Every structure is written in structure tokens, then in C-alpha cells.
Amino acid sequence: MSDGADTSEAVAEVAGDKSARPQGGGRRRQWEDEARDALHIMPLSAIPLETPGLQHARLIKNVRLQTVVEMFHDVQTGSGQVSPRHLTAYFESYKEEVERDLVKIEKIAAASSFDVYTSRIELRRMNIDVNSVESLTLSDRKKEELTNYMRVFTRPLVEYVYGSEDMQVQDVKDIIGMFSNPNRDEALRNLRMMADRLDIELGEIPQFLEEYGDIFLSLAYFKKCLDDIVPEIQRFLSWMAEIRSSTEVKRDARQMRMLDEISRDLTDISTSITGRFESFDNRSKDFWRDINAETFHSIRELIASHHVTIGGVLCGLAVKMDLWKARFARGGGGPNRRMEFVKSEILPGLSHIKSLEQSARSASA
Numbered sequence: 001m002s003d004g005a006d007t008s009e010a011v012a013e014v015a016g017d018k019s020a021r022p023q024g025g026g027r028r029r030q031w032e033d034e035a036r037d038a039l040h041i042m043p044l045s046a047i048p049l050e051t052p053g054l055q056h057a058r059l060i061k062n063v064r065l066q067t068v069v070e071m072f073h074d075v076q077t078g079s080g081q082v083s084p085r086h087l088t089a090y091f092e093s094y095k096e097e098v099e100r101d102l103v104k105i106e107k108i109a110a111a112s113s114f115d116v117y118t119s120r121i122e123l124r125r126m127n128i129d130v131n132s133v134e135s136l137t138l139s140d141r142k143k144e145e146l147t148n149y150m151r152v153f154t155r156p157l158v159e160y161v162y163g164s165e166d167m168q169v170q171d172v173k174d175i176i177g178m179f180s181n182p183n184r185d186e187a188l189r190n191l192r193m194m195a196d197r198l199d200i201e202l203g204e205i206p207q208f209l210e211e212y213g214d215i216f217l218s219l220a221y222f223k224k225c226l227d228d229i230v231p232e233i234q235r236f237l238s239w240m241a242e243i244r245s246s247t248e249v250k251r252d253a254r255q256m257r258m259l260d261e262i263s264r265d266l267t268d269i270s271t272s273i274t275g276r277f278e279s280f281d282n283r284s285k286d287f288w289r290d291i292n293a294e295t296f297h298s299i300r301e302l303i304a305s306h307h308v309t310i311g312g313v314l315c316g317l318a319v320k321m322d323l324w325k326a327r328f329a330r331g332g333g334g335p336n337r338r339m340e341f342v343k344s345e346i347l348p349g350l351s352h353i354k355s356l357e358q359s360a361r362s363a364s365a
Contacts, residue, residue, distance in 0.1 A: 054098075240338065
């Protein structure tokens with residue numbers, strides 16, 4: 001529970017379906033889109049639950065990378081958070097339903113990230129159908145935001161079929177429409193050649209393009225998250241390094257060592273995950289140099305196998321950098337205040353992020 005809001009009253013209101021999310025169509029849509037596009041939020045509406053009111057709550061990762069149930073979020077009252085295991089105390093009229101729901105909630109709560117791609121993987125493991133759940137897809141606004149990132153992957157596709165012609169492509173739907181009715185004989189020949197190399201029928205090309213678009217949309221989403229986070233990490237490291245000028249800190253070898261370790265870990269994590277994306281780019285280029293079913297299945301499986309670790313690493317970094325920006329919006333802060341923040345908010349959970357990245361690096365070696 002945060003910002004002084006009363007938990008029992010807050011949850012009572014949620015159980016009565018009064019204040020679990022913003023009222024009004026525009027604000028409600030903004031609330032839902034925020035959850036769909038975030039690394040650290042998963043709406044419980046994505047899970048079939050029995051307890052009334054819980055469908056309007058959200059699972060979120062806090063700065064220590066612990067999973068809590070956010071019962072409400074409001075500018076005035078803040079964020080009402082409850083540990084999953086404490087939910088039964090606030091839904092006394094639905095104890096049996098809550099107990100059954102908790103089995104599902106605690107399983108998904110163990111995920112390292114709540115981005116839509118990781119959430120789909122985790123829910124499929126629980127035999128939950130995810131194909132028709134809108135909250136497990138990126139919002140239209142986010143997809144538009146990723147247009148420039150997607151061009152990296154759509155450009156070679158367009159060039160393969162249409163040569164060097166500069167086609168106006170916004171997203172994969174445009175490509176599917178364009179390829180469904182190619183306007184040149186050469187393009188049709190190239191599509192037939194692509195179908196032959198992929199060992200599929202010409203009529204299956206749109207389905208291939210959908211699959212191609214989905215896998216690379218996920219890569220574009222994560223790459224955008226990475227590009228947003230890395231500059232923040234660099235600024236944080238500079239801000240943290242200024243603590244060293246404090247006479248008190250200089251005299252404490254243990255604190256100096258802790259600062260060194262955090263700086264080294266954040267730098268190593270950023271460098272490693274950036275390298276992973278460079279590897280994905282190279283593999284996608286290899287595919288277009290030698291199009292065949294095996295290379296496509298290989299790159300699809302490669303990227304999908306990294307969803308969970310990429311999501312977990314980026315989620316952990318994002319929640320920590322977001323809190324740092326919120327607490328120190330204008331920079332500044334005395335050495336003691338900075339050191340306390342680093343120890344209490346940055347250090348906890350950092351080893352988990354590091355181990356996730358190391359496990360992915362080892363698996364790729």
C-alpha cells in the first residue's frame with residue numbers, strides 16, 4: 001500500500017467494482033493501453049478469474065522486482081498495492097473463489113516481466129487461451145510508435161519483392177495488402193519464388209507475413225524499450241558517481257566497493273543485452289540473403305526463446321530508472337540521500353537482473 005491510502009477501504013471499493021480503474025471512456029482506455037504497453041504491468045482481466053472485482057486489478061512489478069496486486073491507481077490517492085497472498089483478507093465473501101484464483105495469480109506473478117510477449121508465454125504454460133485477449137496485444141498507439149523500428153525489418157521484405165522501389169509501408173498490414181495484390185509481374189514472380197523457398201503455397205504468403213510481422217514487432221518493441229532505458233542508465237551512473245566526492249563515502253571502503261559493483265553490473269547488463277539485439281539484426285539479414293523455411297524457423301525460435309529474459313531484464317531496469325527519475329526529477333540530492341536510494345532501491349533485485357542476462361548469454365554461447 002502506498003501514499004497513505006487505506007488498504008481495507010481501497011480494496012472494499014474494488015470488490016464493489018467502484019474504483020479499480022479510472023472512470024470515463026478516455027481515461028479508461030488510457031489506463032488499459034498503459035498496461036498493455038508496459039513491461040511491468042499485467043491486467044488481471046487477461047486471466048479467467050472467479051472473484052468479482054479482481055478482473056479490474058493489475059499485477060505490477062515494484063522497484064524491488066516483487067509482484068504485487070495494484071487494486072487502484074489514482075493521481076490523488078496513489079497506488080493501492082496488496083501482496084497476492086493477502087488478497088483473501090479483503091474478499092472475505094469470496095474466500096473459495098480467491099483461493100482458486102490465487103493458484104493462477106501466483107503462477108503468473110513469478111514471471112520476470114509482464115510485457116505482452118512474456119505474459120503470453122506464461123499464460124500458455126497455464127493452458128490459458130491468449131489469442132483472443134486484447135490486453136495481451138500492444139495498443140494501436142504503441143504500434144504506430146514502433147513504425148520506424150519496424151521499417152528495419154519491412155524494408156528488406158519490400159526490396160525482395162519489389163526490387164529497390166521505395167514503397168510507402170507503415171506496418172505489416174500494409175505489406176500484406178500490398179502483397180495480396182502485387183501490381184507488377186516481377187513482384188508476382190518474386191512472391192512465387194519466396195513461396196517455393198519457404199516451402200509453402202503462394203496463398204499462404206499472407207499468413208507467413210503475419211507471422212513475420214508478429215515476431216519482428218516483438219523485437220521492435222523490446223528494441224524501443226532498450227533505446228529508452230540505456231540513456232537513462234548512463235545518466236544514473238553519472239549521478240551515482242558524484243557520490244564519490246563525498247568525504248564520508250570516500251572513507252568507507254565498503255560503500256565505495258558497492259558503488260563500483262553496481263556501476264559495473266549496470267554497464268555489463270546494458271552492453272550484453274545490446275549485443276543480443278545486434279545478433280538478432282545479423283540473423284535477420286542472414287535470412288534475407290538465403291531465404292528458406294529452415295532459416296526463418298530458426299530466427300523465429302531464436303527471438304521467441306529470448307522473450308522471457310529480454311522482458312525480465314528490461315522490466316527490472318525500467319522500474320528502477322523510472323523510480324529514480326520520479327524521486328530525483330531535477331537531479332540533485334545530497335550524498336547521503338543518494339546513497340540511501342542506491343542501497344534501498346537500486347541494489348535490491350539487481351542480482352536477479354544480472355543473473356537473467358547471464359543465463360541468456362550462456363544459452364546463446
